[in-house]
Amino acid sequence: MHMLEQFLWIIVPYVCIVIFIVGHIFRYRTDQFSWTAKSSEFIEKKQLMIGSILFHLGIIPVIMGHIVGLFIPKSWMHFFGVNDHMYHIGAVYVGGFFGLATLLGMIILTSRRFTLQSVRRLSTVSDLVVNVLLLFIVFMGMYATLFTNAVQPEFDYRETISIWFRGLFMLSPDPSLMRTVPVSFQIHALTGFAIFAFWPFSRLVHVWSVPLNYVGRSYILYRRHKSN
Template identity: 70%
Template sequence: MIDQFLWVVIPYICIASFIFGHIFRFRHDQFSWTAKSSEFIEKKQLMIGSLLFHIGIIPVIFGHVAGLGIPKEWMHAIGVNDHLYHIGAVYIGGLFGVITLAGMLILTLRRITRKSVRKLSTNSDILVNVLLLFIVFMGVYATLVTNNIQHDFDYRETISVWFRGLLIFNPEAAYMSAVPLSFKMHVMTGFLIFGLWPYTRLVHVWSVPVHYVGRSYILYRKHRSPKRAS
């Protein structure tokens, strides 16, 4: 019963919150759809942390898509055997995971320890930073530590199958029963951040300024002081 709640009910609640929360906020609260940049307060740590985070997170996302979305048998069919996949997932994925973790650590410490930045932050900002830091840490730990301790565990035969079942509305919670704790914590907090996403400043990642592309000019207006009466 507890497995059904953890690995079926909660994920679907988080997915529903992600979808309908975005729709509601976009329709009723567009003015808060912003990152509220704190760059003018402190720039150096923000630049370093953001650069490291974005360099690391993009390959990590693609790695998650491949690992969770592509069945193991399909990988074998295109010539990617288990040993080759393990090298890519653990060592290359681990490297980018560490880079992401370093960036997230810098950004989180900046938000918490810099008084001027903390004053500009809401409780949800701090929660998101800490939660993202924890998610990335657990992902790195699961990749570099758990995978090397429990050699017989293959998340493509458990987590990936369960995840694909969620997407086609045929989830099997039993696949998660033998999953190591570090992977379970990484997965659960990952769904939690998706559930909270629409209600935080994370929504700004969808605000790509595509409307600026193709604009041939920018209009500047010069302010003129009113003429004094003679």
């Protein structure tokens, strides 16, 4: 068990982090022009619009919630007046709402990619893998948040997962902290690192291609060709 814990909660996370960093550097240096995602909007628009709106509406608050829960110690939350009950309400109900929106969006987007033959023909293997993996990660997150927390209300991931996670970045992870973590949370954590390892080799890199140079522009210049 000790060796397995070392492998799952130290080796795997660090390998995924290294692949994420080195993979992005390699991809940018060798194939940066493929970073933007191919659009399938011209093939089917309605499901894409609904799925994308739900996914992006939910994923940003979900990410922010993960950042707060994993990076901010429990004692700090108490210092700022956020007790355990208030945090639990926010994590379960607010987090559950945005998590559900993210899940519904992923279900629509994944179904669209697999069931519409024209969209599937445009998809690569990495596109299909990313969709399925993201859907599974979001599903496990929702399952852990709503069902595992209901069955094991005494479990507080801020006393186990969060401390282990911060230990990774301080180069002193304690794998024993993950020993008593429910399986649903363990799977969610491992698949989360897996998507980071897969990230540089998929279209997920397009999230780094936000055209920030357009922010702040108050006009768009159109040119009209004059006929002779």
